[in-house]
Amino acid sequence: MSQQLVEDLKTLIGQEGEPREALDEVCKPMIRHWCAAMQDGNPLYTNEEYAKTSRYGNIIAPPTMMLTYTMPPLWPPKEDPPHHFEQFLEKLDKAGYLGILVTNVSQKYYKPLFVGDRITFTYKVTDMSPEKKTSLGAGYFVTTSFIFTNQKGETVGTQSFTVLKYSIG
Amino acid sequence: MAWKSVYWEDIEEGQELPTVSMDITCTTIVAGAIASSDFTPVHHDSNFAKSIGMQDIFMNNATICGLSGRYLTDWTGPEGELKEISFRIGTSCFAGDTMTMTGKVVKKHTEADQHLVDVAYEFNVPGGRNCGGTGTLALPTR
Numbered sequence: 001m002s003q004q005l006v007e008d009l010k011t012l013i014g015q016e017g018e019p020r021e022a023l024d025e026v027c028k029p030m031i032r033h034w035c036a037a038m039q040d041g042n043p044l045y046t047n048e049e050y051a052k053t054s055r056y057g058n059i060i061a062p063p064t065m066m067l068t069y070t071m072p073p074l075w076p077p078k079e080d081p082p083h084h085f086e087q088f089l090e091k092l093d094k095a096g097y098l099g100i101l102v103t104n105v106s107q108k109y110y111k112p113l114f115v116g117d118r119i120t121f122t123y124k125v126t127d128m129s130p131e132k133k134t135s136l137g138a139g140y141f142v143t144t145s146f147i148f149t150n151q152k153g154e155t156v157g158t159q160s161f162t163v164l165k166y167s168i169g
Numbered sequence: 170m171a172w173k174s175v176y177w178e179d180i181e182e183g184q185e186l187p188t189v190s191m192d193i194t195c196t197t198i199v200a201g202a203i204a205s206s207d208f209t210p211v212h213h214d215s216n217f218a219k220s221i222g223m224q225d226i227f228m229n230n231a232t233i234c235g236l237s238g239r240y241l242t243d244w245t246g247p248e249g250e251l252k253e254i255s256f257r258i259g260t261s262c263f264a265g266d267t268m269t270m271t272g273k274v275v276k277k278h279t280e281a282d283q284h285l286v287d288v289a290y291e292f293n294v295p296g297g298r299n300c301g302g303t304g305t306l307a308l309p310t311r
Binding site for chain 2: 041106107136168
């Protein structure tokens with residue numbers, strides 16, 4: 001990869017875009033689908049009767065579901081200008097690093113996700129490794145940090161994740 | 170129905186979590202991807218996955234994350250509260266794999282009024298370690 005592109009990518013690190021709102025509010029159908037896929041029988045998530053008597057007093061989403069609220073829609077195509085992270089990935093695609101694989105995920109949970117909550121998130125690229133040789137091909141590890149807030153402005157959680165953008169051999 | 174609880178006083182550092190096995194099918198992988206709104210073709214389109222050199226479709230990170238939470242709170246019961254999770258993904262998990270989930274309590278501590286345990290856990294598949302991580306949970310006290 002050219003030095004120019006590396007410098008170009010570095011200018012995107014640390015830049016935070018506008019907050020984005022999750023497409024859906026936290027809702028029982030999405031929670032139920034998630035729990036079915038994960039085979040998670042925790043009654044806090046799907047058992048109304050139990051949830052009412054729990055310390056939360058209502059159904060909550062599994063905390064790990066947080067990252068679902070950052071996902072773009074399958075359709076229609078997004079009209080928002082691409083975020084710095086998306087620009088970052090596009091530039092790496094153009095440079096021939098087409099493969100992408102998530103390698104590390106960290107999440108911290110501060111407040112439960114209640115049914116009806118509207119999640120907003122901000123995120124930024126925080127780090128890029130030098131080019132590394134991996135078993136999949138040469139590539140870069142790119143780390144992104146997220147902050148999730150609810151409609152009351154409370155921070156519900158944070159997440160960092162690292163992807164490997166690699167050249168498919 | 171009564172739900173079991175693991176109490177902080179009853180935990181010892183070094184204690185192992187029960188081992189859980191899960192048979193992973195194409196349906197498990199696709200259901201996890203779609204439940205997490207992840208439509209990346211490598212998690213549902215076998216031909217596409219093979220075209221980029223993967224053996225087949227493989228489990229997405231959100232499913233590994235969801236299974237991590239499930240493994241930990243299945244152990245504590247619903248009164249256990251997941252505070253934090255951090256994991257590294259290694260070998261991919263494919264349909265036909267049996268995933269073996271294991272874990273161990275590495276630290277017991279308190280912070281403000283919370284009674285916490287740190288757990289190290291792993292998900293292994295026939296190809297190797299799919300996921301290795303740590304989780305912190307707040308537990309109820311007696």
